[in-house]
Amino acid sequence: MRVALAAAVRDLPRGAGLAYEPKFDGHRLVVLRSADGVVLQARSGRTVTAAFPDLAAAARLLPAGTVLDGEVVVWHEGRTDFALVQRRAAATPARAAVLAQTLPASYAAFDVLELAGLDVRGRPYERRRALLVDLLLPLGPPLQPVPMTTDPDLAATWYETLPASGIEGLVVKRLDQSYPAGRRGWRKLRHTDVRDAAAVGYTGTPRRPLALVLVLPVGDGTPLVSSPLTAALRTEVAAVVAARAATAPAGATVTAIGLGEVPYRPLDPPLAAEVRHASARHPPPEVLRLRTDP
Incomplete structure (x- = not known):
């Protein structure tokens, strides 16, 4: 339907x-x-x-x-x-x-x-x-x-x-x-604190992603680390990663609030995600869901 x-x-x-x-x-x-x-x-x-x-x-x-x-x-x-x-x-x-x-x-x-x-x-x-x-x-x-x-x-x-x-x-x-x-x-x-963003990578492992690395449609385009993913979103992201032909190594790094520089695995092409955030950096953006509709 x-x-x-x-x-x-x-x-x-x-x-x-x-x-x-x-x-x-x-x-x-x-x-x-x-x-x-x-x-x-x-x-x-x-x-x-x-x-x-x-x-x-x-x-x-x-x-x-x-x-x-x-x-x-x-x-x-x-x-x-x-x-x-x-x-x-x-x-x-x-x-x-x-x-x-x-x-x-x-x-x-x-x-x-x-x-x-x-x-x-x-x-x-x-x-x-x-x-x-x-x-x-x-x-x-x-x-x-x-x-x-x-x-x-x-x-x-x-x-x-x-x-x-x-x-x-x-x-x-x-x-x-x-x-x-x-x-x-x-x-x-x-409301303006809910918007779509590009998920260009993820922290954690392919089987257990912990957070998404996001580029928001506002700000200077600097990648940001989301707040920790819910269990349901971890499962969904892991399924997307598993469906791709190859898994990128965790070679890039990004600054995470309270953690400093952390490694992440790029997603190519990026995923579309709906996020909620009060400002560009504080607190971290919250991933609400992946966007699967065209």
Whole structure:
């Protein structure tokens, strides 16, 4: 199932016929409810049903032939916590059952693609939104429609106040728009401390990468060492390295905050990574995820 993507913008779009949704900081997830059961699909196309048994159980209450697009998040101390989502996504099936009890997931649905076996992607967003709300509101958590407004002033208030709850920005859609599968047909406004960077190398070993060496799109282009990778990201980076024909030796060095000069292994070509950072150097950039979409 090819999902819709969003193009980044620097300012809040305004105008008639626009809808605004909070952009949750989680993992993109497509829910497919068939007559035979439930499949949860990541943005990459990988099946992750076993990692989220709580969401799979909730999705069985959906009518057969339903496909939803949304974000899986984990709430902790009043805000969404991306590191906990990573932890859930990387869990073994046995561990996932335990984490479903201690770190329950929520599903912030923002579109319905199929309903009762009928493909509704060609219908306007306004109509799909109504179908989504009618479908999920009677069920309640953990499957919930994301908030939506057509008031740009309210959207601007969300943008300024919701980051305290872990919301990373806004997604803007046209009310008359069909579902743009595989295309950047939506727009996203993210807070400026979240941006894409080039991962030009990594510290540690090919089997256990510790941090990424990043070149940020701001500053003087000096490589920076990220904060330590989460377990899920270490696994993902190691898989990327293993898939490449040869592993570069750790011949280059880079300055790491608090550590001085450390060796690293170059990545050629570089990886694209989404990072969060408060300034160019302090604290170190935090890698949120690898960018696998085109």
